[in-house]
Amino acid sequence: MGVGSIFDGPDVRAEFEKAGINTHFIPFIWKYVIKNPNCEWDDIPDLPSAAYSLLRSKFKTSTSSVDSVINSNDGVTTKLLVKLQNGAFVEAVIMRYDTRLGKYCGKPRPGGPRSTLCISSQVGCKMGCKFCATGSMGFKNNLSSGEIVEQLVHASCLSQIRNVVFMGMGEPLNNYSALVEAVRAMSGVPFQLSPKRITVSTVGIIHAINKLHKDLPGLNLAVSLHAPVQDVRCQIMPAARAFPLEKLMDALQVYQKNSMQKIFIEYIMLDGVNDEEQHAHQLGKLLETFDVVVNLIPFNPIGSLSQFRTSSEEKVLRFQKILRGVNNIRTTVRKQMGQDISGACGQLVVNLPDEKKPPNLGVTDIEDLVSRR
Template identity: 80%
Template sequence: MTFRSVFDAAFIRTEFDQAGINTQFIPSIWKYVVQNPNCEWREIPSLPSAAYSLLSSKFKPCTSVVDSVLDSIDQITTKLLIKLQNGASVEAVIMRYDTRLGKYGGKPRLGGPRSTLCISSQVGCKMGCTFCATGSMGFKSNLSTGEIVEQLVHASRLSPIRNVVFMGMGEPLNNYNALVEAIRVMTAFPFQLSPKKITVSTVGIIHAINKLHGDLQNINLAVSLHAPVQDIRCQIMPAARAFPLEKLMNSLAEYQKKSQQKIFIEYIMLDGVNDEEQHAHQLGRLLDTFEVVINLIPFNPIGTLSKFGTSGDEKVTKFQTILRSSYNIRTTVRKQMGQDISGACGQLVINLPNKKPPTLTDIEDLHL
C-alpha cells in the first residue's frame, strides 16, 4: 500500500473531514513531526482515538528520506539528495548568508546569519533549457504537496530556514496546484514563513502567472527571461515558443499592476549569445516601464551537455553598468555558491541509470 505524506494538506483535511475528526489537530501533528523526525503516530499526545487509526492506515510522517548530504568546501552550501517513495530522487540546496557582511547605501547592513532553501517542484523538467542540466533529464513526474513541503522539513533539521526559493528541479508553475498548496502550508503553523520570503521562479507560463496573484499574495515572482528578444529566447529556451515575449510582458505588466511588487528578472550570461552591449540596451528598453531587479547569473558549465561559454567579468560588468546608468534598473550579479558540489544555478540533475552522467549545474538563489 502507498502511504501519503502527512504534509499533503488537501488529502489529510479531506480524510479528517470524512472521519469526523476536527482538522484543527493537523497543524499540531505537523509540528510534532517536524520536531520528532522518527516518531510513531501513537507518540503524538492529545489526539482523538480515531485520528491515530486514520494516520496509521493512510499516512507516513515523511514519505521521503535524505539519501545523502553534501557540504561545499566553504560550508556555505549544502546539497540534499532526497529519495522519494516511488524510488525517484530530487535535490534541494541550503545556502547560508550573513547579512551583516558588506554595506547597503554606504552603511553597515543589519541582520545576521540566515539560510535560503532552494526547493525542487518536479522530478526533471520539460522546459528543455539548453544551458541547464536539469533539462537534460526530461520530465519524469510532478511532486506532491507533501513531497515539496518535506524538503523544507528535512532542511530545517540542518539549518533554520528563513527564505525559500522555488528554483530547484522543475518548472514550478507546471505543477501549479501542488505548488500553491505547499506554499500555503509553509506560511501557516508550524512553519510560519513570511510570504515575502518565498520566491517562485518561472520561465514564463503565462496562464499560470495570470492566476498566481489571486491564489498567493505577497510572494515574490522571478522570471527566467535570459534574452531580450524572442528569437534568442527560443534558441536557448525551446519552451519560449509557446510563450511569446510580447504576451509574456503583457502578463507581467498585469501581474505587477495587481501585486504592486517588484518582479525579479533572471538573466544567465552566455558568452557571445546574449551578453553584448546591444543586448543590454534591448533588455533595458524591454523593462523600462517595469519595477524590476535584474539578477545577472554567471553561466555554470555543464560538461559535454553545453555548447555555451561563460561571459568574462568585463562583459558582465559592462552589461550591469548599461542597465544601471542608462535605464536606472537595479541590477545585481549573482554570487555563485555550491559549484564544487554541483549545487549552483543550473547544476541540479539526478544521474539516471543507463545514461551518461552530465556534470551537474544550477539553482537560482536571489539575494533576498
C-alpha cells in the same frame, strides 16, 4: 488511496473531515513531526482516538528520506539528496548567509546568519533550456505538495530556514496546484514563513502567472528571461515558443499592477549569444516600465551537454553598467555558491548511476536576492 505524506494538506484535511475529526489538530501534528522526525503516530499526545487509526492507515510522517548530505568547500552551501517514495531523487540546497557582512546605505547591515532553501517541484523538467543540465533529463513526474514541503522539513533539521526559493529541479508553475498547496502550508502554522520570503521562479508560463497573485498574494515572482528578444530566447529556451515575449511581458505588467511588487528577472550570461551591448540596451528597453531587479547569472559549464561558454567578467560588468546607467534598473551579479558539489545554477542533472554512486545533482536557478533584502 496509497499511503500519503502527512504534509499533503488537502488530502489530510479531506480524510479528517470524512472521519469527523477536527482539522485544527493538523498543525499540531505537523509541529510534533517536525520536532520529532522519527516519531511514531502513537507518540503524538492528545489526539482523538479516531485520529490515530486514520493516521496509521493513510499517512506517513515522511514519504521521502535524505539519502546523502554533501557540504561544499565554500562552507556555506549544503546539498541534500532526497529519495522519494517512488525511488526517484530530487535535491534541496541550503545556502547560508550572514547579512551583517557588507554595508547597506553606508551603514553596517542589520540581522545576522540566515539560511535560504532552494527546493525542487518536479523530477526532471520538460522546458528543455539548452544551458541547463536538468533539461537533458526530460520530465519524469510532478512532486506532491507533501513531497515539496518535506524538503523544508528535512532541511530544517540542519539549519533554521528563513527563505525558500522554488529554483531546483522542474518548472514550478507546471505543477501549479501542488505548488499552491505547498506554499500555503509553508506560510501557515507551524512553519509560518512570510510569503515575502518565498520566491517562485518560472520560465514564463503565462496562464499560471495570470492566476498567481490571486492564489498566492505576497509571493515573490522571479522570471527566467535570459534574452531580450523572442528569436534569441527560442534559440536557448525551446519552451519560449509557447510563451511569446510580448504576451509574457503583458502578463507581467498585469501581475505587477495587481501585486504592486517588484519582479526579479533572471538572466544567464552566455558568451556571444545574449551578452553583447546591444542585448543590454534591448533588455533595458524591454524592462523600462517595470519595477524589477535584474540578476545577471554567470553561466556554469555543464560538461559535454553544452555548446555555450561563460561570459567574461568584463562583459558582465559592462552589461550591468548599461542597465544601471542608461535605464536606471537595479542590477546585481549573482554570487556563485556550491559549484564544487554541482549545486550552482544550471548544473542539476541526474545521471542515474550504479547502486553505490549517488546521482550528480545540482540546482538550476538559485535566487539569493531575497536573502539580501
